Amino acid sequence: MDGEETMREVPTRRDALKYGGALATGATLAGCSDLVGQEGDAGTETTGTGSYSVSMEPMGTVSFDQVPERWAAYDGGYADMAVALGQADGLTGVGGADRYYTYVYDELPGVTVDRDVIERYPEVRTKEEFYELESDVHLYDPQMLINWFDWNEGDVEEIASTVAPFVGNLIFRRSDEWHDYRYYTLYEAFETVAEVFQQQERYEAFSELHTEFIRSIQERLPPSGDRPEVFLTFEGTEEPKTFSPYRLDDAGTSKKQWRDLGVRDALAGTDIDNLSTTNRGELDYENLLEIDPDVILVRGHERKSAAEFRDVVLDYMQSHPVGSDLTAVQNGRVYRGGYLNQGPIHNLFLTERAAKQLFPDEFGDVTGDDHLFDRQEVADIINGEFDR
Structure with missing residues (x-):
């Protein structure tokens, strides 16, 4: 000054x-x-x-x-x-x-x-x-x-x-x-x-708006026993060889969409700890094969589209000698895992994406254009154009 x-x-x-x-x-x-x-x-x-x-x-x-x-x-x-x-x-x-x-x-x-x-x-x-x-x-x-x-x-x-x-x-x-x-x-x-x-x-x-959106999604979910077991991980490389684990029972906001969708944690019942400042443990493909989750969600690729992720990361896992034996890899059920830091706007988009990833028969394919919430209604609130 x-x-x-x-x-x-x-x-x-x-x-x-x-x-x-x-x-x-x-x-x-x-x-x-x-x-x-x-x-x-x-x-x-x-x-x-x-x-x-x-x-x-x-x-x-x-x-x-x-x-x-x-x-x-x-x-x-x-x-x-x-x-x-x-x-x-x-x-x-x-x-x-x-x-x-x-x-x-x-x-x-x-x-x-x-x-x-x-x-x-x-x-x-x-x-x-x-x-x-x-x-x-x-x-x-x-x-x-x-x-x-x-x-x-x-x-x-x-x-x-x-x-x-x-x-x-x-x-x-x-x-x-x-x-x-x-x-x-x-x-x-x-x-x-x-x-x-x-x-x-x-x-x-x-x-x-959020309460109504989540209610509308949850009304369409299958019974809990019919929901997939999910492994959430962080691995930002395009040729993943090891995986940092997340526990879905951690109540942090980065996992909100998975909790709202009632998914089952593939690590439940194991002694594997959640990724944190002090825990940097990683799993390799042999470890993952012991768990063999229905769905694998990989964080660290949010600048890629769903199609780009499949063409790069999933393609590598499908060619890996051990990774190719994973059920999720064989079924093509490896997806981007969502943001670490999400706010209320992000959460609407991430919940919509997650619903499509886990329940495509009900909500549409994750690469499709089906919308589960009204973009204009969200924009109107942000822009101050709503009934007060």
Whole structure:
């Protein structure tokens, strides 16, 4: 900043947001501040004329004197929440742009994000970048910054008090030992982000649409005993030789579509642990053959279309001397496994895709054009064109 900016005497809108967020920094990371009305609760509380507070672990309660306009998100899930709430124009940067899949917005009339912004700031993880972007709120779990990127609590407090508060909770999986505070479901976190942007009506409209969509899918599912056993894995190479396992009983948001579809985990009854910060164990084809799942879902290929995935990854597995013996490979039931970080818009598309992958006789082939939800209705909510 130049001297004129640093010497100004009249508080600006950014000052109001900055110092509003500073009210909670003394309680930041443990989530047990006296400012929090009830440990772990998420909610909005009016703190004065035009001001309000929002609660979410691990930060606890943070206060805003005005509604944030500029925002950064670590992952695509929280970025997608903000877009769903009509806040796309306020995006300043993303902490992990490689896992923020914006191509789904191409199917929603009038919904776009500025790819130039994402490409300019695709890994917002340093204090210098937070200062440079001057966002009004950071949709980050600060404990993730501490455990993954070598921040400390002082760094978090500094940015929260001098730039803007943090509101976020790492929710895509529940297998990290350091995450010893409350988790949130996708829609619990989405509701909190709606409170940050004071977009509760959009949230309610989205929640109603989502509830009806999931109900319509579940009504058409076969009995649980007729559903396939599924192995979910991460393996980003085009010639996979080993596989990092996921457990479907982990309640993280990255597996929401599989839980909603009631699939059976092929690893149930085994002692194989879920992929996490500390567990990097892998299975080879011989291990997989012992499990022999009906369906294999491979993460790490979300930039490929369904057809491209089959032509590259499935083709390699079909030519592998051991992999070719797997039932799922023989039946061509190896598919892309969905995003690690999904927000409410992503979830609609991923649930539709998953239903087709697992139950094509009921919902249509995954490479087909059948729609299970109304794209225009989703776009109308995002664009604010819905009954209030």
